[in-house]
Amino acid sequence: MLKNETDPKNTFLLAQTRAQSEKAEDLCRLANCYDFGIGTRKNIKHAFELYREAANKGNPIAQYNLSLLYQDGKVIPKNLKQAFEWMKKSAKKDAEAMSDLGYMYVQGVGTKCDLKKAVAWYKKAAKKKVARASYNLGLMAYSGEGMKQDDKAAIRYFKNAEKLGHKDSILELARIYSDKASKEQNKRLSKLYIKKAISLSFKEAKMF
Template identity: 35%
Template sequence: MSKGAMAEQFVQQAEDGDPQAQFTLACCYFNAWGCNKDLELAAKWFGEASHQGHLKAQNNYGKCFQNGWGVEQSYETAAKWYHASSDPRTYCPGRPHPKLSCPLACPCLKNALGDGYARAQANLGIMYQNGWGVEKNRETAVKWYRIASNQGHADGQANLGVCYHNGWGVKKNLELAAHWYRLAAEQGDQYGQANLGVCYDNGWGVEKDLNEAFKWYKLAAEQGHAYGQNNLGRCYENGWGCTQSIDEAVRWYRASAEQGDIFGMNTLGWCYAEGWGVAPDVEVAARWHRAAQEAAEKMTGGPVEPPSPNKKPPFDSTSKDPHDAVKIYRRAAEQGKAQGQFSLGWCCENGWGMHQDLAAAFKWYNKAASQGHPYAQHKVGKLYESGRGCEKNPEKAEQFLEMARTKSDERTQRFNELNGSPNAKPKPKRLDL
């Protein structure tokens, strides 16, 4: 039967109280199969089936409450329905609402915990991990991820790997993290693939192997995983596990950036700023860097260091006059402030508010780089690479560029931690059928 005929066929059965028909009809309304998309009707029929103990409907009803699809958003109600779907012992068919303290004498006790719906169990883990609708409890999150994982659920396996990777609710164990990532990755889960790539990239829980890192990044990237795309670009940029290709690097950086990945946007901005693999365009570079910074500020709740320079200074000052701004940068630089040193170096390099002086630019970038400023490290590397403002030195160029890349990787980890999980999942486009 085509999905287009589902809605009409199942209406009468749903109205007669058949829970499977109610669930299927809800999916039709949610996905616009043979009818107009209607989230309120979808939620209604998921609810009808849920009250009769339909596990998949209960999970989807929880999703509706989690995201406000057709109902008023309520994390508490979402968590209750995930509980109901995760452990049938908590819900007695025929009761009007999921009951989290179902008496042991309840007839539904015959359902074992493992008979719960694995997708809901993984979702319930996410609720506990983030404190959505329940008290935040990483140990309980691990419990539900593990139950889902033991049933072979890829989302649960990938998230359990994240917990082992970071020591969230369980003792940190990189070997077990890689193990669970692999199980998810081998099922085609893009998050497991990307995270397994990171393990091989860094030698975390597995022997470092750039060929394997490239393989898993590529599989994740081809499925649209934004961070995997950015890391695949890094592989092509450096020839890690593959033949070096500037065109492929820029292609994957762009794919990542267009999905809103902070690091993809920032790296693509660098490509345009430096004319690496694309025609130099400071306006396009500024646009990507601005987008990356805005996204980072939303994630962290505060300002972050600005990305590479464009036609305006890379460090805000109280003055809009270039000459006054240079004075402010110089004062900060002479006080030993890395950002001031970097900004003054940029002014020297670009002749902004002063005569261009590449030797002075190299001097100030180098001072900032010695304090661990990643953008300054990148600029020093580029100057050594080209011989501008200093004697050309390919070995030192690679040394500073590698320092900048390492610092970027550290920031990636911090952003991931602030975002709650390095394996955060997007909202599903469809609900289960």
């Protein structure tokens, strides 16, 4: 929603008025209203057109949402190459896009799989406190996929993600400390994180 606006209908009307300026930010706001049905009926096709106009003017949020629509393919024909290109453009400024671009490199979405590039983009996103980027770096460090296997680095990444509210990181910390429970300190930490994981309804933590 627009700043200081709580009434959806008023938000939409204000977005319509501001979009007449044809500024990228204003076009993106109106697209958002159509995308999520804020103060008006959902109209993904119209949202797509507005996002595309704003994206072409350099708005990173519009570029990000355009990529998501190309990936989704439910209303707009799926085009993973276009999805990748728009995410790449958005990632120049947007932290969430940096993380998503890393994922696209891992999975080979619209591009070739490149784990080194994935790690690089995850690190950029993690520096900007994107929780899932830190989490994914933790997974890669622990498995040795895309980077040197490093338990200490994995723990550091998972703890960073945990601080940012990423609950799955707690399960992974429980797993790591349980695997290394031969040391007394790790036994204590293992019990701590298993308890946390169980409290978050991770049933598999009971198996550690």
